[in-house]
Amino acid sequence: MSSHIFTLLYRFVFVAILTIALIILDHRTRYFDWTRSVLSNVNTPFNGMLTAPVRMGTFFQDYWPNQKLRQRVEVLEVENQWLLAKVQKYDALEVEKNRLLVLFSASQARGVANFKLARIIRTDLQGPYDQRIVIDHGSRDDVKLSQPVIDVNGIIGQISKIAYNHSVVTVLTDASHATPVEVLRNGLRAIARGTGESRVLQIPFLSFQADIEEGDVLVTSGLGEVYPARYPVAEISSIQRIAGEPFLTIEARPYAEIDKIKNILLLDQPLLERRETVPDDLEIIESSEDKEAVPTGEAPIQIAPQVTSESQ
């Protein structure tokens, strides 16, 4: 009898050593990335099961178009016409804004990007403390590693693992994630670090003299080469000056609400293309180096203080 127990014990020790080696290898190296992306397809039937009620609902909704739906189409058509008319005005504004951006020597303009709409399949991978989500786009849909993911409110996170028909997004608030940001008001650069809680970001390493206030809006700074510049990230919710601490204790509340949204947008914008958009406008501006001509009254002023940040 006891020999049986020892056999089990030896087997467990062997398996435990193997498993610890596996954990370390999986964490430190990329040997298992390929294996994992193949094995991840085990998820496919389960993902299908999870989204089945939603798909069934939309199927039946599509199948029986009713009076309400027709009325809605009419309303939307009118609204669309109105929006199209309005967009024409914004096209002109966009050109104007880009010129001003170059004039204010903004390094990266928030150019027009392509979006891909994706649906969130799962939000709690390892229980409620895990700040990662699974979306229904994978290598099949040309998703790339570190591709930025946004929603209508702001940045959500970046792609961290890819399988054939789904992929994992690490959210801003994940404890292993940090986002390069700047304060919209004055261009002060900082890092927004995730905490593992869905509504809290930490802003470390800002000195007591830093010009930052509660309610300040944080946008991406474009540093770090993952997120394009000037997408909204979070709003400063509390600033504490604890005596004895070398830095301010700052917390921010991210705009993206992972627990409420259903759809996300995959930002399809290679970094190189984004940089190439600037010189086109540069030529126009260089031909008329007349700063006085800028209508200061209606210009998007919040970009201007970029220059003052260097004085700090």
Place this chain on the structure above:
Amino acid sequence: MNASNAGHERKPGWVYIIITMILAVMLTVIPVAESVKYYWPDWITLVVFYWVLVLPAHLGVMFGWINGLIEDIISFSLLGQHALGKALTGTVAAMGANKFRLFNFLQKMFLVFFLQSISIAISAWTNHLAFNAPVLLQMWKPALTTALMWPLVSFLIDQFDPRYNS
């Protein structure tokens, strides 16, 4: 519910075992309400514990390990993070199966609670070491609900087992 303390050992019905495993995985990935999420039991541990107690000669370390690895893959965690805890559960259950089968359901519930607590600790510490994730006392809440679910799960698996009822 007395299947486990029957004197003779049941023969393994592999199809039924795999069905229960798939059901456990489905219950793990199913989306639940925010308030329930924090208490959602670990169904895979319950299935591992049940089958190892029933068939200690056939199932044990590797059964737990494979189940844990499946959980690692479906939850996109580090490979081995859950597998280690599940392998431990399988080992302990197989080592003491003859004694544990004589336990009443309260003692078995306590054993499940104990093993699940260790599994959660392994998983949480791995996450902490690898990704600097926080380790919070609330993370052990599911250990309690997993233990509470034991009588129901063992009863249901007994009831629907074609071999057991024949």
